[in-house]
Amino acid sequence: MTTTAAPVALTPRRGLAAARARHTAGRVLAALVRSVAIIVPVFLVATFVTFALRALSGLSPARIQLGEEATPEAIARVEAQWGLDRPFLVQYGDWLDGILHGQLGTSWANGADISTLIGLGLGVSLSVATLALLIGVVVGFMLGTVAALRSTTWIDRAITGFVTVISVMPAFVVGIVLVVVFAVGLHWFPSGGYVPAEQGVGPWLAHITLPAVALSFDVIADVARQLRAGLVAAYRENYVTGAVVRGLSPRRIFFGHVLRNGLGPTLATLGLKFPALVGASVVTEWIFGLQGFGRFANDAAQAGDVPAVQGVLVVSIVLVVSFNLIVNLVLARVTPAAQRGV
Amino acid sequence: MTTVSEGLLPRRAPGAAPDAPAPPVLSLRDVRIGDRAGDREIVRGVSFELAPGRAVGIVGESGSGKTLTCRAALGILPAHFEVTGGSIEIDGTDIATLNPARWRALRGTTISAVFQDPASYLNPSIRVGAQIAEAVRAKKGLRRREAHRRAVELLRTVRLRDPELVHGSYPHELSGGMLQRVLIAAAIAAGPRILVADEATTALDVTVQAEILDMLAELRERTGLALVVVSHDPAVVARLCDEVLVLREGEVVEQGPTHAVLHDPRHEYTRLLIAEHEQYGLDRFRTTGEDT
Numbered sequence: 001m002t003t004t005a006a007p008v009a010l011t012p013r014r015g016l017a018a019a020r021a022r023h024t025a026g027r028v029l030a031a032l033v034r035s036v037a038i039i040v041p042v043f044l045v046a047t048f049v050t051f052a053l054r055a056l057s058g059l060s061p062a063r064i065q066l067g068e069e070a071t072p073e074a075i076a077r078v079e080a081q082w083g084l085d086r087p088f089l090v091q092y093g094d095w096l097d098g099i100l101h102g103q104l105g106t107s108w109a110n111g112a113d114i115s116t117l118i119g120l121g122l123g124v125s126l127s128v129a130t131l132a133l134l135i136g137v138v139v140g141f142m143l144g145t146v147a148a149l150r151s152t153t154w155i156d157r158a159i160t161g162f163v164t165v166i167s168v169m170p171a172f173v174v175g176i177v178l179v180v181v182f183a184v185g186l187h188w189f190p191s192g193g194y195v196p197a198e199q200g201v202g203p204w205l206a207h208i209t210l211p212a213v214a215l216s217f218d219v220i221a222d223v224a225r226q227l228r229a230g231l232v233a234a235y236r237e238n239y240v241t242g243a244v245v246r247g248l249s250p251r252r253i254f255f256g257h258v259l260r261n262g263l264g265p266t267l268a269t270l271g272l273k274f275p276a277l278v279g280a281s282v283v284t285e286w287i288f289g290l291q292g293f294g295r296f297a298n299d300a301a302q303a304g305d306v307p308a309v310q311g312v313l314v315v316s317i318v319l320v321v322s323f324n325l326i327v328n329l330v331l332a333r334v335t336p337a338a339q340r341g342v
Numbered sequence: 343m344t345t346v347s348e349g350l351l352p353r354r355a356p357g358a359a360p361d362a363p364a365p366p367v368l369s370l371r372d373v374r375i376g377d378r379a380g381d382r383e384i385v386r387g388v389s390f391e392l393a394p395g396r397a398v399g400i401v402g403e404s405g406s407g408k409t410l411t412c413r414a415a416l417g418i419l420p421a422h423f424e425v426t427g428g429s430i431e432i433d434g435t436d437i438a439t440l441n442p443a444r445w446r447a448l449r450g451t452t453i454s455a456v457f458q459d460p461a462s463y464l465n466p467s468i469r470v471g472a473q474i475a476e477a478v479r480a481k482k483g484l485r486r487r488e489a490h491r492r493a494v495e496l497l498r499t500v501r502l503r504d505p506e507l508v509h510g511s512y513p514h515e516l517s518g519g520m521l522q523r524v525l526i527a528a529a530i531a532a533g534p535r536i537l538v539a540d541e542a543t544t545a546l547d548v549t550v551q552a553e554i555l556d557m558l559a560e561l562r563e564r565t566g567l568a569l570v571v572v573s574h575d576p577a578v579v580a581r582l583c584d585e586v587l588v589l590r591e592g593e594v595v596e597q598g599p600t601h602a603v604l605h606d607p608r609h610e611y612t613r614l615l616i617a618e619h620e621q622y623g624l625d626r627f628r629t630t631g632e633d634t
Contacts, residue, residue, distance in 0.1 A: 242463035246477045247450025
């Protein structure tokens with residue numbers, strides 16, 4: 001048997017570099033196509049379930065507008081105004097068409113445009129979530145790396161202990177402590193409210209820093225733990241021994257070999273983390289007096305404002321799906337072997 | 343695969359080779375390796391000297407301490423193991439005096455190694471050519487383009503048929519034999535004087551094994567590379583080595599010129615090892631078949 005035979009058909013020599021570049025582009029493109037093939041059905045099913053919520057909940061705009069003692073005729077009239085007397089699938093088609101054009105409909109509670117309301121809240125929440133993610137990734141990366149490089153020493157234990165402690169501290173407790181210490185006590189930051197970035201980057205950062213720090217604890221803990229585990233496992237691999245006997249420096253071995261292969265679980269976790277940061281920040285938004293996405297979602301649900309809740313869900317679906325897509329593409333680039341589907 | 347009877351014929355008469363005896367590139371003197379936790383000695387007194395262009399073989403069953411001896415010489419003993427006695431000198435330097443930076447300078451350029459299961463010794467996320475080029479760049483200070491050219495050259499040296507194509511492949515896209523050649527190319531990238539081959543051909547099928555052993559023999563003759571060949575298979579050692587050590591439970595039970603040890607084994611264990619090889623080797627079946 002000849003094992004030296006090339007596994008692929010021969011390529012002309014001069015075309016090789018180009019062929020290799022195409023190969024890489026092809027791999028990322030394949031990951032993109034595969035992801036889209038999954039995303040489209042997921043999006044359709046998820047939006048269908050979301051839309052079916054109204055029919056399932058039995059809520060009606062008439063209840064909100066007319067109160068409990070409305071006559072059946074009045075209810076029917078209001079429902080007809082909202083187009084709710086049409087067949088279910090026709091309503092779904094209309095609604096989906098609106099979503100694809102960025103129109104999430106009108107609020108039952110006050111007739112305002114939901115896209116605009118969510119856009120305002122999302123600006124706040126995305127600012128806070130992005131900063132929280134940034135803090136979480138930077139701090140978590142440092143802690144995880146140091147713990148892995150000094151694994152089983154007291155440094156590793158101290159970091160692991162610290163990470164465990166902060167991972168069980170609820171964001172609202174951290175938030176309150178931060179406000180008491182840094183806003184009320186030291187007057188370093190405002191205690192609440194929000195200033196858009198267009199009105200000055202300084203005030204914008206000052207207003208989002210404390211809530212972002214409060215939210216980042218969870219990300220720090222997750223990133224540090226996943227990264228530590230990934231790096232420790234990668235350091236045990238034979239290819240590290242291989243690199244050592246080739247005489248490569250510890251820095252080269254860490255960045256070129258260990259980090260690259262140990263990063264996968266951390267990236268996958270981050271893909272789930274960002275949407276969670278945007279969505280699950282209701283309590284933090286209350287503490288810091290922010291009119292964010294989480295609070296909008298909460299208010300809409302309390303009021304039984306079905307179109308607003310549906311809008312919140314659609315935006316959440318888009319966030320989750322697009323973040324997973326980004327993470328998949330990054331993973332396809334960083335660890336190509338993981339894409340061969342074994 | 344070379345059977346013992348054929349392989350026993352030395353490739354060249356060991357006494358006839360040297361002009362003036364060159365100073366050894368690797369010498370082990372009464373090396374002992376112990377388990378720090380259990381106070382056990384796992385390797386008890388291994389000594390040999392390896393001159394440039396020569397090859398020494400270590401045979402023995404699993405757990406006899408072959409791999410630990412090699413790892414000690416490479417400075418990569420697993421955690422909890424340490425050299426408890428004797429000395430190891432690489433190119434005249436006692437390894438006990440080496441700090442991490444000097445170890446790093448020595449590895450790749452003076453001593454290098456290849457192992458069993460080559461796929462696991464290559465980074466799965468990086469093209470194999472880039473991994474060879476990385477070694478060239480780190481150890482020889484070559485620029486990217488020169489390192490690429492050198493990597494392709496090395497892949498040709500280890501007789502890969504389409505070096506350019508292999509250069510751009512990931513480890514999971516190559517066969518076991520190709521990967522072992524790639525690993526050898528990476529190991530010799532910085533022109534080491536000693537190559538440790540720890541069961542390097544064990545997992546390969548016999549034709550590929552023979553090709554790789556021939557390739558190593560050629561490298562040795564052409565570049566003066568000194569080889570430490572570790573195998574449980576006496577035939578592999580017979581094909582490549584001038585001197586052989588037979589290791590059993592950490593002790594050298596027999597040591598001497600390959601043809602002497604394998605032709606005329608004095609120790610009962612060596613006899614057993616060779617007898618088993620002959621008993622289960624294909625040669626046995628073929629000769630009996632022809633006789634009847």
